[in-house]
Amino acid sequence: xxxxxxxxxxxxADVICASCVNAPSAKDTYEWLEAAIGRKYxxxxxxxxxxDIDSTIENERQDEIAEKVRNDEYFYPLVMINDEMIGExxxxxxxxxxxxxKFGYVxxx
Numbered sequence: 567x568x569x570x571x572x573x574x575x576x577x578x579a580d581v582i583c584a585s586c587v588n589a590p591s592a593k594d595t596y597e598w599l600e601a602a603i604g605r606k607y608x609x610x611x612x613x614x615x616x617x618d619i620d621s622t623i624e625n626e627r628q629d630e631i632a633e634k635v636r637n638d639e640y641f642y643p644l645v646m647i648n649d650e651m652i653g654e655x656x657x658x659x660x661x662x663x664x665x666x667x668k669f670g671y672v673x674x675x
Contacts, residue, residue, distance in 0.1 A: 572669050574599065574614045574662070575628065577635050577644040589656045592616070592643035599645070602659055607666065608674040 576599060578592015590598065596616040603612060619636055623629040627649075635642050641655035647665045 572612050572648055572666065572671075574603065574612060574666075575617055575631075575646040576615070577617045577619055577628075577632055577640075577646070578642040579618060579620045595643040595645075595657050599657070599659075599662065603662070603666070606663060606673055607671045610671055610674075612666070612671070 576592060576596040578595065580591070580593070593616065596614070600614045603614065617623060617628050617632060619632040619642065623632055631640075631644070631646065634640055635644055640651070643657055644654045645652045645657055645662060647662070648669070650665065652661050652665050
C-alpha cells in the first residue's frame with residue numbers, strides 16, 4: 567500500500583455558493599467527507615483540511631487556489647487531493663474515493 571502523505575483539501579466559505587442552490591455548505595461537505603473517508607478507509611492516515619477562502623491563508627499555494635475560487639474560476643466547495651482538483655460545487659464520493667485508491671488506500675472491512 568502506497569498512501570504516502572495524502573492531503574484532502576476542501577475550499578469554501580460560510581456563504582453557500584450562488585451556483586450551488588440546495589447543495590450542502592462547504593463546511594458541511596468537509597465534515598461529510600471527513601466522516602465518509604474515515605468509515606471507508608479506517609485506520610489509514612489521511613489529512614483532511616478545510617480552507618476558508620474568506621480568511622487569511624498563510625500557505626501561498628492554498629491562497630492562490632482560494633483566489634481562483636474567489637474569482638469564480640472554480641465553484642465551491644472545491645475538493646483537491648494532493649494538488650489535483652477532484653470536484654467542485656456539488657461533491658460526490660465516487661471521484662474522491664477513486665482518487666484515494668490511486669494513492670493506495672484500501673477499503674476497510
